Amino acid sequence: AQSVTQPDIHITVSEGASLELRCNYSYGATPYLFWYVQSPGQGLQLLLKYFSGDTLVQGIKGFEAEFKRSQSSFNLRKPSVHWSDAAEYFCAVVPTNDYKLSFGAGTTVTVRA
Amino acid sequence: KAGVTQTPRYLIKTRGQQVTLSCSPISGHRSVSWYQQTPGQGLQFLFEYFSETQRNKGNFPGRFSGRQFSNSRSEMNVSTLELGDSALYLCASSPLGRENTGELFFGEGSRLTVL
Numbered sequence: 223a224q225s226v227t228q229p230d231i232h233i234t235v236s237e238g239a240s241l242e243l244r245c246n247y248s249y250g251a252t253p254y255l256f257w258y259v260q261s262p263g264q265g266l267q268l269l270l271k272y273f274s275g276d277t278l279v280q281g282i283k284g285f286e287a288e289f290k291r292s293q294s295s296f297n298l299r300k301p302s303v304h305w306s307d308a309a310e311y312f313c314a315v316v317p318t319n320d321y322k323l324s325f326g327a328g329t330t331v332t333v334r335a
Numbered sequence: 336k337a338g339v340t341q342t343p344r345y346l347i348k349t350r351g352q353q354v355t356l357s358c359s360p361i362s363g364h365r366s367v368s369w370y371q372q373t374p375g376q377g378l379q380f381l382f383e384y385f386s387e388t389q390r391n392k393g394n395f396p397g398r399f400s401g402r403q404f405s406n407s408r409s410e411m412n413v414s415t416l417e418l419g420d421s422a423l424y425l426c427a428s429s430p431l432g433r434e435n436t437g438e439l440f441f442g443e444g445s446r447l448t449v450l
Contacts, residue, residue: 268438268440
């Protein structure tokens with residue numbers, strides 16, 4: 223079945239430390255890939271997207287993601303987290319033959335001082 | 336440019352009632368999508384409208400319906416409310432044309448509580 227998986231439900235990281243959030247997808251053809259962030263009480267905001275081309279994608283707020291076709295993964299990274307990065311992060315996909323954006327279950331990031 | 340506006344932000348209903356939620360997309364955006372967000376099921380796609388036509392629908396019962404007006408504003412309606420309909424309902428708009436590449440701009444949502 224087609225799916226997008228975020229293996230980590232919750233991650234705690236110290237301020238200033240690096241962060242990596244995992245995302246794996248299961249689709250016949252490589253879908254369009256996205257990371258969204260949702261701060262408490264807010265809607266979702268697009269961090270970055272991958273359609274094709276360079277497998278390392280730069281986004282807003284200092285985030286980047288790397289597409290690895292061999293691993294069907296699209297992991298999100300940030301070299302040094304700030305307290306304001308505490309939020310829920312969603313990996314999402316749009317299959318190339320569909321209009322529907324499907325989300326993973328999300329990873330909640332807690333930043334400790 | 337104003338963002339996606341959803342009204343009301345919070346509402347409380349009782350079982351069996353119906354509710355209508357409204358969404359005003361970013362000016363110039365013609366695609367509007369709706370999502371339901373719950374702690375148990377996460378973010379689930381409800382439907383998407385483009386130029387007043389529903390072009391995609393999720394796996395929700397017929398109690399959930401929507402429409403889009405000529406000015407791109409959209410409404411969704413839930414009839415015969417059930418306790419399980421308690422959720423954050425998110426609207427998102429997109430500036431793109433017929434092809435949806437998933438770049439969505441979300442509103443802050445309407446928090447529905449069903450008692």
